[in-house]
Amino acid sequence: MVKVNLWGSLKARAGGRDTIEVEAQTIRQMFRALGEEEPGLVPVLETGISVAIDGQIYRDDWFKEVDEDSEIYLLPRMEGG
Amino acid sequence: MLDKTAENGEFKYVGTRPQRPDGVDKVTGRARFGADMVMPGMLVGKVLRSPHAHAKIKSIDTSAAEALKGVKAVITAADLTADVPEAEYDTMVNCIAHGKALYDGHGVAAVAATSQAIANKALKLIKVDYEVLPHVTDVEEACKDDAPLLHDNIFTEGLEEEPTTPSNISGRVQFGHGDVEKGFAAADTIVERKFRTEATHQGYIEPHACVGNLSADGTGELWCCTQGHYMVRNSCAAILGIDISRLRVTASEIGGGFGGKTTIFIEPIALALSRKAGRPVKVVMTRDEVFRATGPTSSASMWIKIGAKSDGTITAMEGLLKYQGGAFKGTWVSLGCMTAFACYRADHMKTVGYDVLVNRPRAAAYRAPGAPMAAFAVESVVTELAEKLGIDPLEFRLQNAAKEGDQSSYGPKHRAHGLIETLETAKAHEHYNTPLGPNQGRGIACGFWFNFGGQTSTSLNVGADGTVNISVGTVDVGGSRASMCLMVAEELGVPYEKVRCVVADTSSLGHNDTTDGSRTTFASGMALILSARDAKQKLCARAAKIWEIPEEAVEWVDGHARPAGPNAGEFDPMSLAEIAGKAETTGGPIAGHHEYNARGAGVSFATHMVDTEVDPDTGRVTVLRYTVIQDAGKAVHPAYVEGQFQGGAVQGIGWAINEEYIYGEDGRLQNPGFLDYRIPVASDLPMIDTVIIENPNKGHPYGVRGVGETSIVPPMAAIANSVSAAAGVRMTELPMSPPRVLKAMDDAKA
């Protein structure tokens, strides 16, 4: 199981929870499991999202591995100037 | 990943300051920018823009314009594709209004004619029947229940309960950890304040310009100044309903962007006009159009509250940020919220942001979008709190600075970064320890930016004479081609002068994300290092063939293939030129490539220090001295790193002291020109001192971090802290123009 931390405004879409534990080996599997667990998250997951794994931020990176010891945070998709 | 460092002294070319490869063209006037392109048979395109802040377009009659001699095409919204993907819809509607003009300057129709004079005349012959609607341009006003509504199909996202009525607030976001109420209860001293900032424009000197040439079968080419020609290709293809493979976009030299050229405005218009006229069409914006219809950044209304114990430990930080993004949803308020407290460690943090719609041009990214205004508010309160506690503001920052392993304001734990080093450097800097005169003040502030990676594709070709051509798909906005050449020279072990870099068109390389998020030197640079490693492997393989030994018995050292170890055999090392010269007979051209989605962009921190003097009679602020200290990871071309530091600081000085969008009661922009929208000029400024900190980014082979954006994050706060000290009153609104400073001083006396 990996523990996924949600950013504040995702809580409303996840029944008030700010962390969700799911079974996943990759970011893609994690997204799928999160969507099954909390369907309210699906639209956000589909519009694009960043994932911080141990402080490193990944955009659009389905096959990046996640493991039980990883610190995982979902973050909004980022665009710069 | 990190395999070369300054400490082990391995760098030969990286870290030097050679002449840039595009330099001579740029000092002789030969470099071709957006408006410098001419195509045979080219027409002039012009855009008709709304004079109203908010108006229903009841009808458009283009018949008189079409009948004018010399007019070859007129287009309206009806000429763009009806089934544009949702992701591009707002971009299309921002180029040409669909049913409603949403701001002063919103495009309504466009013409192509044989001359500029005829095109201008034709614009006047287009009859638009407007029904003027009530408008709102202020962020706080737009949040009120009775405010004029921009869109009846936007409902606030991110609320606990689904809203049932549409709103100008398109979204609410929240970040943080802990329980701020608990944190404030533990505080001995609390400071809270409200802040306002006005919208500013990126202010690039080159107006948007392009030449489009699209044939009836949907095959076309586009020349334009942009930060991302792949983005331009994809957006234009979607809006015009053509295959992306049929549209070849070439990025011209770009005359500044700063985020403002990360979207499209005139490009689909030029292509649609060209398709209709059957000839190439050039569209060049006037400066008035640039101010009214492109950029700018958000204006903001903010509230910040920070509490600390009497020993100086911050216990809680809380913020509320409202950013307006113009007439379409999507400000950078999320990034404002995430970055606001990123420099600090506290057990309890909370930021809430609102994304607000008003009748202004759609906000575009501007250098570290969303971060500078939040930093202005937060860093002002941090300094005020330190003063109340009787602690030096720099010591207070050092005491509470976020370190590796601390939980960040945006969620995950911090990785290694150089914030503490920037503060320690500031503390020891001669600037910080120099006495001030009367009416003078010193301010410091810290700033943070994420930096991005993203999709990147590069190519490297070895020439028969041993020179190297490299192709990138990321636009060079500030000298990045020089950095690319340095990194390839370093990796191959060939002189810098033997490596030449071009920005390739969209048909020549795989997709490349836009030059944004300070990603280009990091992501294209790493792709080129990996392209060079790919090429080196092939070069070694050729040498192995020539020597008739196994490939693994050859290694690449200092620009030469040589036998690896005594068992490989006795051969004289072969240079890149020698191997390249035999390429034809050893297997053909030698090249290296790399395509990836770059990861590992390291965050970047800076500390800025500024002295100002306030004229007590007029309120005029003079910047006396300015020092930028920023972590660059590894400075590839230090002169251009310093340039990024200096340029960002001066844009911040403009934002702090002069620049603002001024709207009249009628909702029209009152200062759409450089005379009234005054960006800093040479005589306003001192030299901008810089200190480059090199705390290597472990996510890059040479330790490189992006440097382009962080430098605009601290300036407004640093200047506000300085001016507040000099004027003896806390400044909470930008710009700190003479009337505002004078009023604040008068109010404080009264």
Added chain:
Amino acid sequence: MSQIHVQTTINGDETEFLCDAEETLLDALRDKLGLTGAKEGCGTGDCGACSVTVDGRLVCSCLVLGAEAHGREITTIEGMANGEELHPLQQKFLDHAALQCGICTPGFLVAAKALLDRNPNPTETEVRYWLAGNLCRCTGYDKIIRAVMDTAAEMRGA
């Protein structure tokens, strides 16, 4: 509407062109003569990117009519280098990395040369005020000012 026949000297070459009465010198240079080194940043004389000299006097070519060039000597950025040999200002701008995007660079060089022709030993303040009519958004001016000061010093020494 008949056009005006203009005979002028540009960068030492005798040149003639036809222009409309309301056409600016900048448009004539760029569109009629292919001299695109002068840039239009504003069209209102605020940014200096279109700087040229007319009979040695520094002007914004967006504020001069094409017809006014008749009988005058115009110099543009294209006339600054002597063949392959860069003017010292051009070389110093490269040495000091005094440009990032480069759109303002031709205007700065033309303006800086006009300053050094007049005053070979300017103070930093004089350089800053002389160049206050040229906008640069990338550099913060620091390296531009250094490049001009360094050129002046070198040219005095030569």
